Amino acid sequence: MGKDNFLDTNIIFHYSNYTDTASKIIEKCYFFVKNKSGRFILCWAVLKELEEITKKRARFHKAIIEKIKDTTYSIEDSPLISFRDIPFAKQIYEKYKNKSKEEIEKLFQIERNSSELKIKKFIQFSIDERGISLNQIDGELINKIHNIIPNHADCKILASALQLQKDRELFLFVTADGKDLDPNGYEFLKGQFEINYSKENWKFPELLNLVYTN
Amino acid sequence: MVIKQNRKSSQQIKEEILSQLELQPLSVEQLRKNIKDSNWSTVNKYLEELKEDARVREIVSTDKIKIYQKIMGDTYFDLPITENQRKKFHSLFAMIFAEYKKRNKMPTKTSVAKCAVHVIDNEKAELKDLPIVWYLYGMVPLMAVETTTEYSEGFILEKRKEIQKIIIEFVDENGEKRSSQIQKEQHKRYNEETYVLSDEIFEILNKPEFDNKEILSLLSKFFIACPVDQEFLEIFDLTNSVIAIIQKMDLMNLSLQQYRKEILLAFDSLWKFIALYKLYKSRTEGIKPMKKEIILNFYLGGAIGERKRGIGESLSELNSIYFNKLADFDVDKIELSEDVKEIRKIMENWTGED
Numbered sequence: 386m387g388k389d390n391f392l393d394t395n396i397i398f399h400y401s402n403y404t405d406t407a408s409k410i411i412e413k414c415y416f417f418v419k420n421k422s423g424r425f426i427l428c429w430a431v432l433k434e435l436e437e438i439t440k441k442r443a444r445f446h447k448a449i450i451e452k453i454k455d456t457t458y459s460i461e462d463s464p465l466i467s468f469r470d471i472p473f474a475k476q477i478y479e480k481y482k483n484k485s486k487e488e489i490e491k492l493f494q495i496e497r498n499s500s501e502l503k504i505k506k507f508i509q510f511s512i513d514e515r516g517i518s519l520n521q522i523d524g525e526l527i528n529k530i531h532n533i534i535p536n537h538a539d540c541k542i543l544a545s546a547l548q549l550q551k552d553r554e555l556f557l558f559v560t561a562d563g564k565d566l567d568p569n570g571y572e573f574l575k576g577q578f579e580i581n582y583s584k585e586n587w588k589f590p591e592l593l594n595l596v597y598t599n
Numbered sequence: 600m601v602i603k604q605n606r607k608s609s610q611q612i613k614e615e616i617l618s619q620l621e622l623q624p625l626s627v628e629q630l631r632k633n634i635k636d637s638n639w640s641t642v643n644k645y646l647e648e649l650k651e652d653a654r655v656r657e658i659v660s661t662d663k664i665k666i667y668q669k670i671m672g673d674t675y676f677d678l679p680i681t682e683n684q685r686k687k688f689h690s691l692f693a694m695i696f697a698e699y700k701k702r703n704k705m706p707t708k709t710s711v712a713k714c715a716v717h718v719i720d721n722e723k724a725e726l727k728d729l730p731i732v733w734y735l736y737g738m739v740p741l742m743a744v745e746t747t748t749e750y751s752e753g754f755i756l757e758k759r760k761e762i763q764k765i766i767i768e769f770v771d772e773n774g775e776k777r778s779s780q781i782q783k784e785q786h787k788r789y790n791e792e793t794y795v796l797s798d799e800i801f802e803i804l805n806k807p808e809f810d811n812k813e814i815l816s817l818l819s820k821f822f823i824a825c826p827v828d829q830e831f832l833e834i835f836d837l838t839n840s841v842i843a844i845i846q847k848m849d850l851m852n853l854s855l856q857q858y859r860k861e862i863l864l865a866f867d868s869l870w871k872f873i874a875l876y877k878l879y880k881s882r883t884e885g886i887k888p889m890k891k892e893i894i895l896n897f898y899l900g901g902a903i904g905e906r907k908r909g910i911g912e913s914l915s916e917l918n919s920i921y922f923n924k925l926a927d928f929d930v931d932k933i934e935l936s937e938d939v940k941e942i943r944k945i946m947e948n949w950t951g952e953d
Contacts, residue, residue: 395950404940408947438951443839444832445949450823464829467953476945481938486823492938494819498847499933506930509922536952 387423389514389553391546391590393560394434394538397427401503413595414561424513426556428545432508433519434538439501445470446493449478453486517545529582533574534565543574550590558589563596607636613645617654620669621681623889624658624897627665658897668897674741675734676898678882678889684729686754688742691715691726691762693750698766702774708746709778712739713785714769723761732881735874737785737794741882792824793877797870804863811855814862818842826876830891834876837910841869844917851921851928858920865913872906875899 399414407415448465452458452474460466460474481489522544530540530547539562546558560566571592578587607615615634619625625633631642646667649655659666671677673685680688695714699706706714716738719726730741756762773781786794800817803809825838845862848855855862879899882889895903935943 398951402943402946404935404943406940406944408944411947440836440839441951442949443843444835447822447825447827447835447839451827454823463827464832465827465835469952470949473946473949477942480941480945487819490819490823492936492942494822494843494846495850495933495935496939496942498843498850499930499935499939501843502847502850502925502928502933503930505922506925506928509925538952 387557388591389424389426389556390559390593391426391428391549391556392431393542393558393562393566394431394438395561396559396595397431397435397504397507398438398500399561400507401500410561410563410596413598417559417595418507418511421511423557425511426514426516426549427508427512428517428542428549429515429519430517430522430538430541430545432515434542435504435508437538439497439504441467441470442497442500445474446490446497449474449481450486450490450493452478453482453484453489516549521545521548523548526587529578530574533577534570536565539565546590547587550588551586555588556590557593558591559593559595561595563594566592566594568592568594568597609645612637612641613649613654616642616645616649617669618682620655620667621679623679623893624666624668626659627667630667666897673743673745675732675739675743675878676902678730678741678894678898680730680741685742687726687729687756688715688740689750690752690754690756691718691729691740692744692748693752694756694759694762695766695770696750697752698763698770699774702770704774705746707778708744709736709782710773711744711746713737713781714766714773715740715744716785717769718762718765721765723758724756724765725758726756726762727886730882730887733791733794733874733877734881735871737782737791738789793821793826793873796821796824797866797873800866801863801870804859804866809856809859811849814855815846815849818845826873828876828880831876833907834873837869837872837907840914841865841910841917844914844921848917848921848924850933851924853921853924858917861913861916861920865910865917868906868909868913872903872910875902875906879903 396414396417399411400418403411403415444465448460448463448470451463451465452460460478461471466474481492484492522541526544526547527537527540530543531537534540534543543558543566550556571589571594575589578589612634616630619630619633627639627643627646630646631637631639634642643665646655646665650657650667653670655667655669657665658668668677669679671679674680692711692715695711695718696706699710716731718724719729719731719740731738732741776784783795783798786798796817800814800821803814803817819842822838822842825835827835844865845855848858879894882894883891
């Protein structure tokens, strides 16, 4: 049995989206989950984020359907999607604009529901421990992490991991985030905590970033 | 020479208070300002009396402010109408009942309501000031029809002859029809897609037997037709939550008919929520719209919250069914078409971050 694994949201989301044509990172996440070699730990901030992502994906699909229903509909101004979603939405719309709204919705519903089923099943049957509820997350700790990592949702998850790590053997913080949680960034974060909060004795889990593994 | 002014009687002041409250709930202070020759304690005293007579209710009561709402008692969610509108509604309803009576028929609430809408919506009737709203069973007058109430034509409507003609026309065409048919035809006539689809969904769910495909195709259309409102994105989110669970049950090869009761309950609670939203939209748009914050704070806010909770409860029933079945279901066996894979490919770097 390997070390315990504290899972980031992206591991589960990527796992749920695996297909035989998926990219390397999605494949890695899928097989990491399938070939489980240690206990899986999930915090409530991850559960919450998964819920949010699935909600946003349905909104994203609906925005494209609105555009297919009415070509004058503006994806850019849609209340259903955020700025970052626009290029993805445009690409899908361009590819499928000649399909009927019923056909495209059929594809979308299978896309999101098959992924959601995988997530639900994973959460229900593969998680060994759910730690740190949302109201247990240390707000000050979030702020300290937020000084270095800009994404607030990531900060909550990392804060949960640090709180959970305090009194136990070193576990792995498993992520597929190549941006905010790359090995250098993680080392920098640890260094900042050693400099600024050494008295608080925060213990960092060992980073396992699947983006940077073979 | 000093002209002695007649002081207002208590009855006059009470009438003025009620008339002011026809528009929206008001505080004692606001009423005092709006009613000439009155002071705070007079207004407060009469409000207390009106409260005892069940004509008004106190909806906010703090040390600093008391807000009163007029009790309508005959409109949906007690939404306000003026006395003049009430009289017109009574006359219109009385005329409709009389037309049915002439033919020895007792109309249903739905028939009267739909006939009233038919009249109000006809420009020749010149009754455009009477509010009509979309609610659970389609477009209805804001004043609810009661078959046990004796409506009288105390107020003669200006275009009475025209109105009579329109009523006769309606009863000739619909007198023999069942309420549900009149209702469905109205939904189609106004091209209200969500109403048309909800009629069809309820019809399937009330059949003793149905195929997964029948209901799924309608739910998919409902998802497509679902309104998107920036201020009420929950309408879409909750619609998706209900539909997604049913679709997932189908992906797990469950026979939906076996869970007819739970699905019906979930869709019904969703529909009650959507219908309330439609009512809200009807009263905040069009002729003499009400202010959004007033309608939400004083009339519909509580019901909206309750209906959301209702959806949550019925969803937990459905969730527990599909969670129980999930253990035996191999999620990797769901076949994905090349198109679905392609969509996944495009979405690979999508993280859902704002």
